[in-house]
Amino acid sequence: MMDVALAEVDGVGIDLGNQDGTMVAAGGADKSLHILHLPTGQQVTRNSHEKPIRAVRFVEVPNSNTHIVASGSWDKTVKLWDFRQQGPVASLTCDERVYSMDSKSLLLVIATAERRIHLVDLRNPTVFSQSLESPIKYQIKVVTAFPDGTGWATGSIEGRCGMNTVEKLGNNNTDFSFRCHRAPQDPKTRITQVYSINDIQFHPVQHGVFTTAGSDGAIYFWDRPSHSRLQTYPSIGNSVTTTRFNHDGTLFAYALGYDWSKGCAANKQEIETKLKLHRVTKKESTPKEI
Incomplete structure (x- = not known):
């Protein structure tokens, strides 16, 4: 990147x-x-x-x-x-x-x-x-339509992402939700730190591939049909506030900054606002065989 x-x-x-x-x-x-x-x-x-x-x-x-x-x-x-x-x-x-x-x-x-x-x-x-x-229990942060318009993805402040179709197809595999953008549970306090999902984007060519980006600064590439993770990029410092693919999905742009998830008191001058580009690899953009 x-x-x-x-x-x-x-x-x-x-x-x-x-x-x-x-x-x-x-x-x-x-x-x-x-x-x-x-x-x-x-x-x-x-x-x-x-x-x-x-x-x-x-x-x-x-x-x-x-x-x-x-x-x-x-x-x-x-x-x-x-x-x-x-x-x-x-x-x-x-x-x-x-x-x-x-x-x-x-x-x-x-x-x-x-x-x-x-x-x-x-x-x-x-x-x-x-x-x-919303099928997600906590406040919605972002919704993103499927590329073919048959459904949408929902991201919440509680680090949970949901997939839903406009017309129910009688297949439980099409509508589902899952947890992401969470830190491992602290063994002493048993507290799990959860982060807001700030953006969800679908690959413009491989429509089953999508990304989530959160206030933890992490980016994940996912395969929707197989309900699996393709690639993980751990925290890169600041929150990832928004993301986009280019027209053919070969480049992935993401912005770093402060997303106000911790209120105004946590907004500090040293938090930089940046725009970065990532060249998308074959591993990240190839769905798994089901």
């Missing part, structure tokens, strides 16, 4: 590119959604929410001839935007504040406070197709 550059994003939510890679969407504590068109440098802003924006995603709405951006906010709403008009094309009211959001194929998955999850079928983006309680 090699150090590339320092990086710090002021916005609460950011999506680095639409399908053709020409646009960047960002939102933050200013309650506004910002779009940057990279080829021209043109910027567009919408005063979109009453409270800070937590997540933004480009979404694929069928029969739409333009780029649609979804923004999720602490005002308990998710709005879909066509930047050729002033107002949103759709507005959805969630049960609680939006904590995380992701979209792949025809699925938009939204995680809120109080462990609530909302699913949107983008063929009908004006209503929730399902609203349910």
Whole structure:
């Protein structure tokens, strides 16, 4: 793994590119959604929410001839935007504040406070197709849609990751949860230190392979069909706050910094914010035979 550059994003939510890679969407504590068109440098802003924006995603709405951006906010709403008009094309009211959001194929998955999850079928983006309680018992930190849109992954503050499909297939092997990002139990105190899962990402080519990254600074590569670990990278110091694969899964980018998992008192000046790149190996990206 090699150090590339320092990086710090002021916005609460950011999506680095639409399908053709020409646009960047960002939102933050200013309650506004910002779009940057990279080829021209043109910027567009919408005063979109009453409270800070937590997540933004480009979404694929069928029969739409333009780029649609979804923004999720602490005002308990998710709005879909066509930047050729002033107002949103759709507005959805969630049960609680939006904590995380992701979209792949025809699925938009939204995680809120109080462990609530909302699913949107983008063929009908004006209503929730399902609203349910998270299968994970503790606060949701991140949700990530499967690459084919058939399900989603959930990560919690308690170091537990869950996999769930939109349509139950009658196979107990498709929906499951497991523990990770935990230190070995202290034999004297019998206390096990658990860490928040800050991000989950699926390999863009090998869809059964995914990664988890946590506040312990560790990164794991997993094989979803066989429920097994492919590779472990132990703590590299600071918390891993966010991660991404490149388009073909040959590179894995991850950010180091402070994730506020221990409150404001633990945020110290010596904690560096860094962006690093890792070249993905065959071992990490090859699913095991079942």
